[in-house]
Amino acid sequence: MVTGCRIEIRGTVQGVGFRPWVYRLACSTGITGRVANGADGVLIEAFAPPGALDAFVERLRRDPPPAARVDRLTCLPIDREAPPDFSIVGSDASGERRASIPPDLATCDACLAEILDPANRRYRYAFTSCTGCGPRFTIALDVPYDRATTTMAPFPMCEACQREYDSVLDRRFHAQPNACPRCGPRLRLETANGDAVDGEGDAIARAARWIAAGRIVAVKGLGGWHLACDATSADAVAELRRRKRRDEKPFAVMVADEEWAGRLAVLEAPERELLRSVERPIVLARRKHHAPVARGVAPDSIRIGVMLPYTPLHHVLLRDAGRPLVMTSGNVSEEPIACDDHDARRRLASIADAFLGHDRAIASRTDDSVAMVTAGRPVVLRRSRGFVPRPVRVERPLQRPVLACGADLKNTFCIAKTDGAYLGPHIGDLENLETYGSYVDAIARMERFLGVRPEIVAHDLHPDYLSTRYAKAREGVTHVGVQHHHAHVASAMAEHGLTGPVLGVAFDGTGYGTDGTSWGGEVLVADYAGFERIARLRPVRLPGGDRAIREVWRVALALLDDAFDGDAPISRLAVFDAFSPRVVETVRRMIAGPVNSPLASGLGRVFDAMGAIGLGRTRASYEGQVAMAWDQVADPSERRPYPFGVDTATTPWSIDLRATVRAATGDLVSGRAPGTVSARFHESVIAATVEAVRLAARARGVLPVVLTGGCFQNVRLAEGILRGLSPTFTVHLHQRVPPGDGGVALGQALVADALTRRD
Numbered sequence: 001m002v003t004g005c006r007i008e009i010r011g012t013v014q015g016v017g018f019r020p021w022v023y024r025l026a027c028s029t030g031i032t033g034r035v036a037n038g039a040d041g042v043l044i045e046a047f048a049p050p051g052a053l054d055a056f057v058e059r060l061r062r063d064p065p066p067a068a069r070v071d072r073l074t075c076l077p078i079d080r081e082a083p084p085d086f087s088i089v090g091s092d093a094s095g096e097r098r099a100s101i102p103p104d105l106a107t108c109d110a111c112l113a114e115i116l117d118p119a120n121r122r123y124r125y126a127f128t129s130c131t132g133c134g135p136r137f138t139i140a141l142d143v144p145y146d147r148a149t150t151t152m153a154p155f156p157m158c159e160a161c162q163r164e165y166d167s168v169l170d171r172r173f174h175a176q177p178n179a180c181p182r183c184g185p186r187l188r189l190e191t192a193n194g195d196a197v198d199g200e201g202d203a204i205a206r207a208a209r210w211i212a213a214g215r216i217v218a219v220k221g222l223g224g225w226h227l228a229c230d231a232t233s234a235d236a237v238a239e240l241r242r243r244k245r246r247d248e249k250p251f252a253v254m255v256a257d258e259e260w261a262g263r264l265a266v267l268e269a270p271e272r273e274l275l276r277s278v279e280r281p282i283v284l285a286r287r288k289h290h291a292p293v294a295r296g297v298a299p300d301s302i303r304i305g306v307m308l309p310y311t312p313l314h315h316v317l318l319r320d321a322g323r324p325l326v327m328t329s330g331n332v333s334e335e336p337i338a339c340d341d342h343d344a345r346r347r348l349a350s351i352a353d354a355f356l357g358h359d360r361a362i363a364s365r366t367d368d369s370v371a372m373v374t375a376g377r378p379v380v381l382r383r384s385r386g387f388v389p390r391p392v393r394v395e396r397p398l399q400r401p402v403l404a405c406g407a408d409l410k411n412t413f414c415i416a417k418t419d420g421a422y423l424g425p426h427i428g429d430l431e432n433l434e435t436y437g438s439y440v441d442a443i444a445r446m447e448r449f450l451g452v453r454p455e456i457v458a459h460d461l462h463p464d465y466l467s468t469r470y471a472k473a474r475e476g477v478t479h480v481g482v483q484h485h486h487a488h489v490a491s492a493m494a495e496h497g498l499t500g501p502v503l504g505v506a507f508d509g510t511g512y513g514t515d516g517t518s519w520g521g522e523v524l525v526a527d528y529a530g531f532e533r534i535a536r537l538r539p540v541r542l543p544g545g546d547r548a549i550r551e552v553w554r555v556a557l558a559l560l561d562d563a564f565d566g567d568a569p570i571s572r573l574a575v576f577d578a579f580s581p582r583v584v585e586t587v588r589r590m591i592a593g594p595v596n597s598p599l600a601s602g603l604g605r606v607f608d609a610m611g612a613i614g615l616g617r618t619r620a621s622y623e624g625q626v627a628m629a630w631d632q633v634a635d636p637s638e639r640r641p642y643p644f645g646v647d648t649a650t651t652p653w654s655i656d657l658r659a660t661v662r663a664a665t666g667d668l669v670s671g672r673a674p675g676t677v678s679a680r681f682h683e684s685v686i687a688a689t690v691e692a693v694r695l696a697a698r699a700r701g702v703l704p705v706v707l708t709g710g711c712f713q714n715v716r717l718a719e720g721i722l723r724g725l726s727p728t729f730t731v732h733l734h735q736r737v738p739p740g741d742g743g744v745a746l747g748q749a750l751v752a753d754a755l756t757r758r759d
């Protein structure tokens with residue numbers, strides 16, 4: 001007897017070769033019926049004797065193709081005549097236009113085997129891909145995702161490729177970027193002024209030799225150009241730093257395979273999983289002591305950012321080079337990554353000795369993503385290539401489409417409609433015209449892909465943010481300002497499908513508060529529609545305003561003056577040696593008076609200040625550098641906190657670290673190791689936070705807790721608070737959405753929806 005069932009599958013099942021795989025599975029097991037892309041995933045109608053049907057469903061659930069992920073599978077019996085065969089049905093064109101464009105996928109094992117096989121027609125071919133791997137978002141010009149609307153359109157397939165494309169039994173059935181050396185894009189190696197670089201072998205082999213000889217080569221990747229050099233050569237790395245004008249920010253390193261990665265960094269199972277994932281992010285992991293890379297790769301860090309090759313070009317280049325390569329974004333200082341060839345030539349001419357480029361255009365600028373492991377789980381710190389434009393599912397469908405403009409640092413935007421929130425690619429800091437232009441373009445492109453005209457535009461409360469100004473300039477829409485830390489908390493809620501209320505701990509460097517001061521040490525009771533600021537870190541002055549973010553010694557002075565009531569032992573602290581008494585006095589006058597000395601409650605600033613005091617560092621070459629250095633010196637075996645206070649007599653309550661700062665300073669003055677003091681300082685912040693949350697729960701009930709904000713990139717802080725609150729509280733950390741400002745747009749979107757709903 002034949003029975004039928006309707007199978008609905010949700011997860012990563014579109015654009016990853018899922019339907020052809022279902023087709024082949026059905027044909028080989030005698031199932032009839034059909035498979036189609038639905039609004040939210042894949043729909044299958046299957047007919048067979050019951051035993052065969054069960055086995056089929058089990059296979060769907062258990063071993064989907066490598067790039068696919070089945071999140072939910074439901075199966076309902078249907079009463080219908082069984083069709084004679086199995087077929088793939090086209091997408092429902094009458095349905096709502098969706099982001100049918102999948103994210104880029106790392107080269108799969110089958111394609112890798114082909115490019116390494118001298119007998120294969122795709123041997124060393126840089127643009128090899130199939131339905132399970134290859135570029136997607138970065139080559140898409142429009143929807144629907146089809147070869148004609150990608151940057152592969154100018155390359156008509158040869159007969160052999162077309163056969164693969166047309167055959168449902170082939171791995172390349174409907175693989176839009178399908179190509180081979182006969183018909184596809186070609187590589188070339190050129191100098192900055194366009195002269196071909198001649199020599200033995202193909203362009204990759206020549207580029208690898210240039211790199212091995214200590215030169216810097218710009219390499220065109222998926223979402224932009226990289227700058228590559230020999231990561232084992234101190235000279236090459238120093239030269240790249242000099243030319244790129246990048247003083248101390250770490251460079252990412254690409255290695256040929258997992259074994260190489262293991263030589264550079266300490267990798268546990270979750271790190272290895274992240275490294276291997278189809279998203280292929282840069283994974284931050286602890287650097288090994290004798291890692292075979294130049295110190296200059298990450299001069300100030302105990303961690304190193306490692307990634308595996310994600311295109312055939314990378315695989316071949318890394319094998320030819322036979323060593324780890326620095327692969328850093330192709331830009332000067334803080335500009336966006338170069339993606340247009342002409343633009344790359346112009347901007348990178350003074351940095352790169354040669355350009356390894358090709359004739360396939362990049363449609364969407366998309367940086368590498370960055371991830372790390374906290375409490376045994378992956379956390380995405382920069383969500384871009386490999387993730388964009390995969391949506392975050394939203395529990396309560398939005399009423400009207402929303403554009404959320406994000407914040408100005410580490411910007412991403414978000415477009416949300418019905419039950420999906422689409423975070424755009426990482427834009428970077430909105431502080432120059434180039435980046436702003438890239439932001440405006442990326443928003444327009446995503447609106448087109450999604451077929452959306454946002455009716456609500458959400459933005460940060462900061463009046464001077466470029467993202468705020470952009471939002472306000474959009475006409476004919478409802479504008480909604482969303483407080484920065486409320487957005488952080490809402491972002492974490494959305495990621496975990498929470499509807500609130502929650503206790504949100506939002507710790508970061510800065511964010512504009514509803515009172516016009518700078519916030520960032522917040523404990524909020526919140527849902528999407530609103531929040532109560534129940535506690536916050538005791539604020540300190542930022543003498544000189546934004547200048548204090550780089551000149552961390554200024555905040556150090558403010559923090560000490562607050563803790564010691566103006567009587568800090570600064571003559572015994574090395575950080576102040578570089579400054580004359582007159583300079584110190586000027587800054588002190590700023591701290592005492594309200595002029596150009598805003599109040600700030602950001603925990604990030606306190607970490608900056610303690611790093612300055614503890615490590616004798618006067619300034620940061622990029623935001624958060626000194627805070628991170630302070631985090632990294634902490635002695636893992638030291639667990640005793642210093643004293644601290646939580647004052648519930650004020651509104652909001654005040655998390656008061658003055659006693660902590662006094663004790664830590666006393667320890668430093670008496671010659672205690674900075675690693676010990678940093679560890680005890682961390683434990684104090686952890687204990688104070690746990691205490692504040694406990695008190696909040698006593699007043700408002702035991703609610704789920706979310707930990708959010710850039711400070712939660714600090715693993716010790718995140719794991720410590722998590723441990724301190726468990727098991728009394730259910731605690732959620734970010735995973736797929738960045739804890740830092742790269743994640744706020746998601747929260748802004750949902751808050752804006754909640755505030756404008758008509759139900």
Ligand SMILES: [Zn+2]
Nearest residue numbers: 108111130133
């Ligand atoms: Zn493949």
Ligand SMILES: [Zn+2]
Nearest residue numbers: 158161180183
């Ligand atoms: Zn071909």
